[in-house]
Structure formats: structure tokens, C-alpha cells
Amino acid sequence: MVERSIIRRSFESIQTLVAVAQSPHPANSRVFLRSMMEDLIFAKWLTKLDEKIADKYLLLRIASEISETIEAQENFLPQFYKLFDADEKRGAHSGRTTGDLEAPRAAFRAFCKAQGHGPWGPSVKKMATEADLLDEYGFFYFASSRSVHSSLHEMGRMMWHDFASKTTTISSTQLEPLNRALALVYGTWIYASLIDHARDRYTSQASMIDDDEFSVWLAVACAGPALNGSLPVLLHPHELRWPTGSVDAKLDG
Numbered sequence: 001m002v003e004r005s006i007i008r009r010s011f012e013s014i015q016t017l018v019a020v021a022q023s024p025h026p027a028n029s030r031v032f033l034r035s036m037m038e039d040l041i042f043a044k045w046l047t048k049l050d051e052k053i054a055d056k057y058l059l060l061r062i063a064s065e066i067s068e069t070i071e072a073q074e075n076f077l078p079q080f081y082k083l084f085d086a087d088e089k090r091g092a093h094s095g096r097t098t099g100d101l102e103a104p105r106a107a108f109r110a111f112c113k114a115q116g117h118g119p120w121g122p123s124v125k126k127m128a129t130e131a132d133l134l135d136e137y138g139f140f141y142f143a144s145s146r147s148v149h150s151s152l153h154e155m156g157r158m159m160w161h162d163f164a165s166k167t168t169t170i171s172s173t174q175l176e177p178l179n180r181a182l183a184l185v186y187g188t189w190i191y192a193s194l195i196d197h198a199r200d201r202y203t204s205q206a207s208m209i210d211d212d213e214f215s216v217w218l219a220v221a222c223a224g225p226a227l228n229g230s231l232p233v234l235l236h237p238h239e240l241r242w243p244t245g246s247v248d249a250k251l252d253g
Helices: 002-021 026-046 051-083 098-114 124-130 134-148 152-156 173-199 211-227 237-241 247-252
Strands: 159-162 167-170
Touching (some): 002 173, 026 124, 124 134, 134 173, 173 211
Antiparallel strands (some): 159 167
């Protein structure tokens, strides 16, 4: 059921990615690559586990994450209600004690340690290694993580200077074609990889896929750019002009 949920979530992610790529703000479409890559890694890693180990891992992790969510909600909502002079008790409604919230997390940590992982389970990188997706992890995580974090590189590449007028415009407009292409080409590849992974496990559903249409879709979205040497890159051409060498020397000059 979890694997089917992953597939469904990835399907909804690629639909949303396409919608954002076609929206007035396509520069933001790249953010979906991260969750899609994590879903692919998790699905492939999960199916390599012993079934009983996988079942226990999932049940304990779900209970632990529910506990974390309750705690975060009950820590924040009372304070937010107070901002509006509302009854702050509305924020705490689960009835769980501190011990109730800690117990599932402690059980999950103990299980993870027993399996040779850290207290919160394997890292995404470790899962990627065990799922034979380390190269993909390195590229797609790098391609997408900058867009979901407060990255100085991402902020700096929004600044476009006009030397004639001596003005600087802050905008993502120049990055829209680049990020749209990154999202569409590589989002397609990630989603197709998940479908290929699931084919052998869900043969009845896989039989409903039109292989010819699936192949054409991949050829147009991925194979074409690859054969033409035009796969999307991570940097805008203007960024290659950024000076190398000593920062101090550049500042002193």
C-alpha cells in the first residue's frame, strides 16, 4: 500500500510540475524534482528489504512521524491563537502526554539502531546507495535542493545588471526556460523510472500502459534532447562568467 501511495504521489507530482511549467511562474517548477527523486529512492530501497523488516520499519516510522506532527502542532497552534486573542487551548486537542508522544519515537529509534542505521533510519544518500541510485541522487538532489533551500546561489542568479543604465533587476524571468526544461525532462525521467520499477510488481496495472505511447513520450521528453546533445544543464550561460580565483583579490581590485 505504501508503494502504491508513492506511485500515486509521484503521478500527482508530475502533473503539478507540468502545470507549474506551463504557468506564469515556470521557474518554480524545478522544486518538484526533489520529492520525486526521494520517492523513487525510497520505493526502490524499500523493496530490497526483507518483507517483515520492511513492514515493521514502516509501521514504526509512521507512528513516530504522527507523534512528531502532533507535538509540532501542539507547540505552535496555542501561540498562534494567542496572536489573535483567541482561546489558546484550542491548539492542544490530542490529549497525548509527553510520554505518549515520545514512546513511538523511542521504539523507532531502537529499531533503526538494531538494523545498523542511525537513530532516525538510513539517510537518503544511504538509501540511494543501496538502491543503486547514487549517481542519480548526486545529480537530482543537487539540481533541486538549491531551489528548496535559502541558497545564496539561487538569490544571486536572480540579479541581472544593465551596465548601460547602471541598474540591477531582480527577477527569475531569465531562468524560466532553464528551470522549465530541467523540470520537464528530468521529471519525466524520474517518473518513468518509478513506473519501470513498479511494472514487474503490479503486472495487472502495468498491462494497461500503452508501451508505444510510453516509449514515444520518453523519446520526445528525454531521448530526443540526449541524442541532440541538448539535455538541460544546471547553470545559465552567464553564470560561467563568474570570476574564479581569490575573492580577496577581486574585492581589493
